[in-house]
Amino acid sequence: MQTIHVERELAASAAFVFAQITDHAGYDRFPGVTASELIRPGTDHPNGVGAVRRIVIGPFVLQEVIERYQAPAAMAYRITRCKPLPINHKVGLINIESCGKHQCRVSWHSEFAVAVPVLGRLLGPILRQRMARGFAVILKTIEKRYQSGAEFKLLINRKDLHQHKLAEQTPEPLPPGGVRLKVDRFALTANNITYAVLGDSLSYWKFFPAEEGWGKLPVWGFADVVESACQGIAIGERIYGYFPFASELMVSPAKVNEYGFMDAAAHRRELPTVYNHYVRVANDPMYSAQRENLQAIFRPLFTTSFLLDDFLAEHDMFGAKTLILSSASSKTAISCAFLMEKFRRDRSAYELVGLTSEGNADYVKNLGCYDRVLDYSAIEQLDNSKQALFIDFAGNADLTREIHTHYADQLTHSCVAGVSHWQERAQHSNLPGPRPVMFFAPDQVTRRVAEWGQAGFAERLAIATRAFFAFVEDQIDIQEFKGPDAALKVFTDLLNGRMNPKVGYIVKFGTD
């Protein structure tokens, strides 16, 4: 049996070191590691007990299972497969002892035997030496990262969204009662671009204040608690919610209960509650570690559509026989069409029409949730002798005018739900038919929660979400983009409309 024992004092906080060591998918950012992947998430935490990771180091491909996850003090793993050289791995244990705010002692212990007769005796000591050197390099890298303050944020010029940059941010000291959240993964869709487009008019820039003239983009995703001065919220907890496109967020939890808390930071007090609420995933009935990406992408979009469908159904679809959804390929429109199709049996009859770009039409048709799919050039084909409802996710001024002109008074309601075609946005004047009305989801949540109660609302939403996830997971390809530079490129592509509706874009920061 070969035994490795590496001990180091690191000038880094224990929480930081723990978060780095347990960021399994992020090991490929350590020198010598050429690829890393979280093959199976853990049961209570994606990186926790039961997680399986695959790590490639030179010619070796290792598969390891996490057997202990005790934030921020210990992590144990076992190598279950090693190619091309089979090994019997008895134990891998990393203990982290905090010795102050920015200091800790790490001991990394591992025992193994090369499972090849005769040759194993020769190769064992060589492998032991290489592994010991590898452990030391990883710990040194973590210390360097901590000291270089590898924290960053995306800053967007509020007057010109095309001017944006990654900037370093120095971690602020934690205020009394505060919690530091390390942003781990989040989704990027056209909805995030809309947050920037409407940042000033709908206060989206106010959630995460930045330097004068600049804005921090809000995103939805998951983060881990890495420092806590708040009783009842422990280091290592995983949180879902609204974060800046940045490596961390400090919050001031209030109304803490087993399900979540509110960020009571002064600058957020006047902003809608739905964005200020953070979910403790351990007690969230909607959470599943296996479906984190799907949740990061669809939870906010599907919830909006659930509310929009509910609002329109309450008004009997404004008496319309044709429901027209623009940007039909967008994830929010798909969610909405799914619900309108699912619930149609209990409603007055309607036809669901999806309008999309020519290049996206086949994808939208294959989804099967619209009765009819047309590209934007075919509006003349719509039968304007029947009353219609326009649900607009595109916000394209020319398209809106065309729909209003085509239907005129046959348009019973014109609902503005998004501005995915943000470059084609413009003020309307003298539009035929009804005046477009903005749908504001937080108002509908407040009304329904008052009527159904928090639990009743959550239950109805959870049932619908589960049905939708079962449908949508076969319809999209989730792609992960690791690290700030890759994340910036995805943002720039989305801003410029370079996106594939079939792809779910996930940014993975890990703890870098």
Ligand SMILES: NC(=O)c1ccc[n+]([C@@H]2O[C@H](COP(=O)([O-])OP(=O)(O)OC[C@H]3O[C@@H](n4cnc5c(N)ncnc54)[C@H](OP(=O)(O)O)[C@@H]3O)[C@@H](O)[C@H]2O)c1
């Ligand atoms: N009111 C709310 O609370 C709320 C909540 C969620 C989402 N929304 C809105 O719904 C819209 C869709 O959001 P999403 O996150 O679901 O989008 P998404 O899935 O990322 O949308 C992708 C689709 O949007 C269209 N698109 C995106 N960017 C474009 C560009 N620059 N130029 C032209 N077309 C572009 C294309 O569809 P087509 O080719 O089919 O047009 C594209 O396939 C957004 O405006 C979002 O803000 C509103």
